[in-house]
Amino acid sequence: MNIAIINNKGGTGKTTTCVNLAAALANSGCHVLLVDLDSQASASLSLGVARSNLAPSAAQILFGSMDAEEAIRNTGVPRLDLLTGQMDLANTDLMLADVPGREQRLSRGLSGVKGKYDFILFDCPPSLTMLSINALMVSEYYIVPMSVEYLALEGLIGLMEGIDRMKRGMGLKAELLGIVFTCIKPRMIRKQITKKIAGLIRDHYGKLVFETEIPKDVRLEEAPAYGKCIFQHADNSRGAKAYVKLAREAVKRCGIKGKEAEKDVELVEDKG
Numbered sequence: 292m293n294i295a296i297i298n299n300k301g302g303t304g305k306t307t308t309c310v311n312l313a314a315a316l317a318n319s320g321c322h323v324l325l326v327d328l329d330s331q332a333s334a335s336l337s338l339g340v341a342r343s344n345l346a347p348s349a350a351q352i353l354f355g356s357m358d359a360e361e362a363i364r365n366t367g368v369p370r371l372d373l374l375t376g377q378m379d380l381a382n383t384d385l386m387l388a389d390v391p392g393r394e395q396r397l398s399r400g401l402s403g404v405k406g407k408y409d410f411i412l413f414d415c416p417p418s419l420t421m422l423s424i425n426a427l428m429v430s431e432y433y434i435v436p437m438s439v440e441y442l443a444l445e446g447l448i449g450l451m452e453g454i455d456r457m458k459r460g461m462g463l464k465a466e467l468l469g470i471v472f473t474c475i476k477p478r479m480i481r482k483q484i485t486k487k488i489a490g491l492i493r494d495h496y497g498k499l500v501f502e503t504e505i506p507k508d509v510r511l512e513e514a515p516a517y518g519k520c521i522f523q524h525a526d527n528s529r530g531a532k533a534y535v536k537l538a539r540e541a542v543k544r545c546g547i548k549g550k551e552a553e554k555d556v557e558l559v560e561d562k563g
């Protein structure tokens with residue numbers, strides 16, 4: 292299952308969610324590949340890769356100069372592999388400007404390793420450019436991490452409209468697996484406006500909002516500085532527990548949707 296972690300707004304917890312959801316899935320026994328599509332390489336640095344050691348990266352796969360098998364590396368987390376991000380990714384739109392089928396470069400580049408992983412998670416940059424489009428084109432699902440504030444709500448509407456346009460214009464198939472609220476303050480000190488916006492989003496998107504909310508947790512904020520995921524840094528923290536819960540919910544959602552689809556097929560076959 293391929294899942295893009297996406298939001299065109301910056302600083303909404305995409306990288307934190309991608310790293311720790313990937314680690315939680317790997318800890319649960321799944322084979323996971325994290326593809327870092329951000330030129331800042333935050334996910335790669337968060338998993339302990341030195342800045343001087345970021346190459347080869349996802350850029351070489353997108354530009355077709357290397358096979359994914361050669362560029363993928365292990366991480367300190369068992370069963371979690373990584374395709375790093377790197378500064379070169381900032382040139383993607385320019386590099387692919389005149390390349391036919393440029394939205395499918397990642398899909399093509401990863402075709403050799405697809406069967407190897409239970410989950411491939413893509414950490415997208417905060418923009419709907421060619422990098423995010425490539426991630427969405429190769430994904431069955433996408434997850435939108437968002438902070439609960441008014442401008443984030445406006446951003447969410449813009450993002451959904453953008454993805455809908457891609458569905459119509461490019462044949463994009465990825466479905467929303469869920470919106471996840473990140474950096475949530477304890478209920479006691481949550482502002483009235485935060486509660487109102489969270490309520491509005493839950494009313495509008497219903498079950499598409501994950502039940503699990505990721506709390507604001509200093510442990511989650513510290514972990515990248517040590518080059519560790521939350522489970523290596525503070526296994527007992529509220530942040531760690533929340534990402535375990537999110538992983539369970541995400542797996543269930545992927546599974547339930549799969550089973551529903553199978554049921555639909557059976558119904559059609561029965562009728563036929």
Ligand SMILES: Nc1ncnc2c1ncn2[C@@H]1O[C@H](COP(=O)(O)OP(=O)(O)OP(=O)(O)O)[C@@H](O)[C@H]1O
Nearest residue numbers: 301302303304305306307417474506507508511512
């Ligand atoms: N639940 C949390 N509790 C505390 N700090 C958090 C939490 N989630 C994210 N942060 C911190 O907030 C900042 C932004 O998070 P993150 O890098 O995950 O966002 P992003 O959406 O990937 O940002 P960008 O758009 O720049 O890629 C980071 O410093 C991160 O450590």
Ligand SMILES: [Mg+2]
Nearest residue numbers: 305306329333
């Ligand atoms: Mg990020």
